[in-house]
Amino acid sequence: MMNDEIYYNKQSIREEWHDQLFLEDAYRSGIGFARRVRLARIVGLTALFFPIAGILVTHFHSGGWWLLLVGWAFIWPHLAWQRACCSSEPHGSEMFNLKVDATIAGVWIGLMGVNAMPSAALIVMIGMNTMGSGGLRFFLTAITLTLLSALVSLQLTGSLIQFSSEPLEWWLTLPILMLYPVLFAWLSHKTAIRLAEHKRRLQLMSTRDGMTGVYNRRHWETLLRNEYEKCRRSHCQTTILLIDIDHFKSINDTWGHDVGDEAIIAITRQLQMSLRSCDSIGRFGGDEFAVIMSGTPAESAFTVMSRVHERLTTMPLPGAPSERLRISVGVASWRPQFTHYREWLKAADVALYKAKNAGRGRTEVAA
Incomplete structure (x- = not known):
């Protein structure tokens, strides 16, 4: 019979426990990250539906594009959230979701003929989300995906490049350019507060005795x-x-x-x-x-x-x-x-x- 104390003191068992705790912590952190991106995605894509829809109406695009727009604006945010929740690595899944956002944004930019105002709003949203989530390298990757998909979309749809925006497109897009950075800043502020509280708790845990609250x-x-x-x-x-x-x-x-x-x-x-x-x-x-x-x-x-x-x-x-x-x-x-x-x-x-x-x-x- 193996002695229990010897068994539980084995290095392999301690490493297994450590790995399990690390995975649980990484999963909770990933879910929190996906939840923050979910709110930004829902608000951003819902708001972008209107200027893009206005261009689809004026350019008489087929119904397939309308289905794609409705699915992207109102269904994709929830599918992306479910995909992250069901994944064993929510953070990695959400980073992939952000790459999908960047790719589809490029499709709309190409379809709209690089219309200035809606395209700027799309790039601002993608840029803020990717820079805030993965830093400069991830931002450059996402922007590259956006530019490539925009070029492919221009070629496949035969859309004419038309930078100028109509007054209606200005008015539909301007609120997004003004309010989305505020939303992103608010989410960043909440994250900063949460991290500061987490740091404070870690400091207490590292200096205080758990039972009495006095110094360890x-x-x-x-x-x-x-x-x-x-x-x-x-x-x-x-x-x-x-x-x-x-x-x-x-x-x-x-x-x-x-x-x-x-x-x-x-x-x-x-x-x-x-x-x-x-x-x-x-x-x-x-x-x-x-x-x-x-x-x-x-x-x-x-x-x-x-x-x-x-x-x-x-x-x-x-x-x-x-x-x-x-x-x-x-x-x-x-x-x-x-x-x-x-x-x-x-x-x-x-x-x-x-x-x-x-x-x-x-x-x-x-x-």
């Missing part, structure tokens, strides 16, 4: 290193605290991990209520916390923790009313003798173990 160990040690350098330069008074929940394993074993989580959160809330907003609280381990009290001597830190000890004696846990939380605290102020911030941390750790050995539920200051 890695970020707290970064803050400690910065504080150490600050003290070394200006010899300011700063104290750090290491805090351990007494008999935490016994709480977990007796009452369950849910009550253990309640204990961790309760200690966090007591620290937040007792300390200043400028003090940096970190979760240093499973049941261990660390605090940086900038500009605070050890005596003041000792006084603050005495109040925390008193409050904990009268604070029951909802999941274990008979249980009383106790903490052991090690306190260490910065001293010029410290050659590294880890020596400072070690001094607080030694004071913490001194508190534990002296009976727990107390605060000890490093000698």
Whole structure:
């Protein structure tokens, strides 16, 4: 029998999980991208229907072109959306859809004889969509497809090149040239806000502990290193605290991990209520916390923790009313003798173990 721990620690299994998470994230991102393009496509093609229809009427084109125009303006946006949604790679499918947009736009440009106003509106729409979606290289690819399909359309339909636009064509096209960039800017703004929020959440996830909301160990040690350098330069008074929940394993074993989580959160809330907003609280381990009290001597830190000890004696846990939380605290102020911030941390750790050995539920200051 294969041991489960060995099995789940295999590199191949970890890589499989990583790949699966990456694919799921890529799929969600692709669907979001297709949804943004869908709105722009629906609005743009619906608005372009009218100037192109006006030219079809004046040039007496056959009914087949009318069917193509109706399908392109009112059916294609929804087909493109369904195609992206049903694909395992929505982003790639939507990029292909944009190439289709560029190709069909060229067909209409050729059929209209490169009529100035509708052609300009088509190129503006295709250019903004492709530049915003894939950058300069994709934009150049799409414009090349548009020009090639326009040339082919001119040859096959025998349309005469006529750059000038009639007043009706001006009035039907002008709103598109004015409003479509505004729509695109609005969609870009929404995307920028969403990305900024996503970045903010990632920053929180990288610096905060998920359960308590205080700093995680890695970020707290970064803050400690910065504080150490600050003290070394200006010899300011700063104290750090290491805090351990007494008999935490016994709480977990007796009452369950849910009550253990309640204990961790309760200690966090007591620290937040007792300390200043400028003090940096970190979760240093499973049941261990660390605090940086900038500009605070050890005596003041000792006084603050005495109040925390008193409050904990009268604070029951909802999941274990008979249980009383106790903490052991090690306190260490910065001293010029410290050659590294880890020596400072070690001094607080030694004071913490001194508190534990002296009976727990107390605060000890490093000698």
